[in-house]
Amino acid sequence: MANAREVEQRIKSVKNIAQVTRALQAVSASKVKKTIQVLERTRPYSTKAWRVLQHIANQPQSEGLHPLLEQPPVVENVIVVLISGDRGLAGAYYSNIMRFLQVKFDEHPAGIRYITVGSKGRDILVRLGKDILAEFSNLPADPSYVDVSAIGRLAVEEFLDHNIDEVYLVYTDFINMIAQTPVIKKLLPLTKEGEERVSDFEEERNFSTEYIYEPGQEEILDNIIPRFTALQVFHAILESLASEHAARMVAMKNATDNATDLAGSLQLEYNKARQQAITNELLDIAGGAEALEQSL
Amino acid sequence: MPIRCEIISQDRLVFEGEVDIVVAPSTMGEVGILPNHAHLLATLELGRIKVRRGDEEDVFAVTGGIIEVQPNLVTILADAAEHVGEIDIKRAQEARQRAEKILAEGPPPDTDTYLKMEAALRRSNLRLKLADQYRKRGQRARPPGMGS
Known part of the structure; x- marks a missing residue:
C-alpha cells in the first residue's frame, strides 16, 4: 500500500493538470468558434470561385488556352503544399495529416518538393529528410487573404517557370467538431480531375461551347486563375485552422476527463492508505497496551 | 424558364x-x-x-x-x-467626405493614396447614387429569402 502522503501529492499534481487542460479546452473552443465564423463567411466565395475554375478547365478546348491549364506530358517534379499548424497538443491532428501525406506521396514516382505552412509539418518533413522549397510558419491567429496570398503566388510562379509540373494542396477539411479529414486537391495545372469533392456534375453535361471572354481571354485568365488559386490556399488554411482547434479542443477535453478520473481513483487509494495507517496505529496501541497488562 | x-x-x-x-x-x-x-x-x-x-x-x-x-x-x-437596401448611407457619406478631404490636400497622382482615395470616392458616390435612386422607388429593404 502506497504512502498516503505520496498519493496526496500525486492527487494535487493531477488536479493541476486537469486545470491546465480545462483552460486549454476553453481557449480552443472559443478559437474554433471564431475560425468557423470566418470560414463560413468566406466559404461561398471560394467554393464558387473553384467552380468557375472547374468550368474553365472543363471546356472541350481547354488545351492551349492558358499556361496554367496545360498538363505537362511527363510529370517529373511536383510541389505539395502542406498545411499544418504551429502548436502541439492537438491530438491526432498532425499524425493524421502526415499519415495521409505519406500514403499519397511516398510511392509517387516524381521528385517531390514541399511548401509547408505551419512549423509542425515542416519539422516532421525535415526529420524525414524531405526537400522543402519554402516554409511559412507562425501565421497570425486569424489570417487574412493578404497574409497568405504569397503562398499561392509562389506555387503559380514555380509552375509558370516550368520548374514544376504539378501542384497539390494537402490540408485538413473541417467537417464538424468531431470529424476532420485530410484531403488532397490538385491546384495546378487546372484539370478535370482537380475536384475531389464531387459537386455540380449535372452542369458539366451542358458543355458544348467555349466561353466568350470580355475583355480578352488572356487578360481574364491571367487575372483570375492565379487569384483564385491563391484563394484556394487561403481557404485550405482556414479549414485546417478550424480542424486544428477542434482537434485540440477534443484532445484537451479527453485529457481533462482522464485527469478527473485519475484524481478520483487516486483519492480512493489515498483514503485506503489513510485508513490502513490508522488501523496499523490502533493495532500498535492495542498491542502495546496488552503487552503492558501482561507484564504487570 | x-x-x-x-x-x-x-x-x-x-x-x-x-x-x-x-x-x-x-x-x-x-x-x-x-x-x-x-x-x-x-x-x-x-x-x-x-x-x-x-x-x-x-x-x-x-x-x-x-x-x-x-x-x-x-x-x-x-x-x-x-x-x-443594405447600403449604409451615413457610412458612405462619411467615406465620401474623408476621400474628398484627402484628395483636396492634393496628393500626387498615381501614388497609392491617390488611387485608393479616388477608388473610395467612386465607391461611395456609387452607393449614394444607387441608394438615392432606388430607395425612393420603394425598393424592398432586403432581397427576398435572404437573412441578415
Whole structure:
C-alpha cells in the first residue's frame, strides 16, 4: 500500500493538470468558434470561385488556352503544399495529416518538393529528410487573404517557370467538431480531375461551347486563375485552422476527463492508505497496551 | 424558364435565386443576361447589378469582380457587393467626405493614396447614387429569402 502522503501529492499534481487542460479546452473552443465564423463567411466565395475554375478547365478546348491549364506530358517534379499548424497538443491532428501525406506521396514516382505552412509539418518533413522549397510558419491567429496570398503566388510562379509540373494542396477539411479529414486537391495545372469533392456534375453535361471572354481571354485568365488559386490556399488554411482547434479542443477535453478520473481513483487509494495507517496505529496501541497488562 | 443567379462577395453570399434577367456592368459595357445565354466570362466594373423576376427588381452596388455565365447559371464573384437596401448611407457619406478631404490636400497622382482615395470616392458616390435612386422607388429593404 502506497504512502498516503505520496498519493496526496500525486492527487494535487493531477488536479493541476486537469486545470491546465480545462483552460486549454476553453481557449480552443472559443478559437474554433471564431475560425468557423470566418470560414463560413468566406466559404461561398471560394467554393464558387473553384467552380468557375472547374468550368474553365472543363471546356472541350481547354488545351492551349492558358499556361496554367496545360498538363505537362511527363510529370517529373511536383510541389505539395502542406498545411499544418504551429502548436502541439492537438491530438491526432498532425499524425493524421502526415499519415495521409505519406500514403499519397511516398510511392509517387516524381521528385517531390514541399511548401509547408505551419512549423509542425515542416519539422516532421525535415526529420524525414524531405526537400522543402519554402516554409511559412507562425501565421497570425486569424489570417487574412493578404497574409497568405504569397503562398499561392509562389506555387503559380514555380509552375509558370516550368520548374514544376504539378501542384497539390494537402490540408485538413473541417467537417464538424468531431470529424476532420485530410484531403488532397490538385491546384495546378487546372484539370478535370482537380475536384475531389464531387459537386455540380449535372452542369458539366451542358458543355458544348467555349466561353466568350470580355475583355480578352488572356487578360481574364491571367487575372483570375492565379487569384483564385491563391484563394484556394487561403481557404485550405482556414479549414485546417478550424480542424486544428477542434482537434485540440477534443484532445484537451479527453485529457481533462482522464485527469478527473485519475484524481478520483487516486483519492480512493489515498483514503485506503489513510485508513490502513490508522488501523496499523490502533493495532500498535492495542498491542502495546496488552503487552503492558501482561507484564504487570 | 428562369435562370439561376448567385451573387457572392468575398465575405458572404449576397443573393441567390431564380430570376428572369440579370444586368451587370462588364468592363466592355453593360450586359444583360437572359436564360440560355452563351457561356461568358467577363470582368466587372464598379456599377450596378439589376436582377429582375416578374415585376420584382433587386438592385445591387458592385465594386468590381467577374461574371461567369452558363446557360442556366449566372455566377457573380464580386470584390464587394451589397443590396441597395443594405447600403449604409451615413457610412458612405462619411467615406465620401474623408476621400474628398484627402484628395483636396492634393496628393500626387498615381501614388497609392491617390488611387485608393479616388477608388473610395467612386465607391461611395456609387452607393449614394444607387441608394438615392432606388430607395425612393420603394425598393424592398432586403432581397427576398435572404437573412441578415
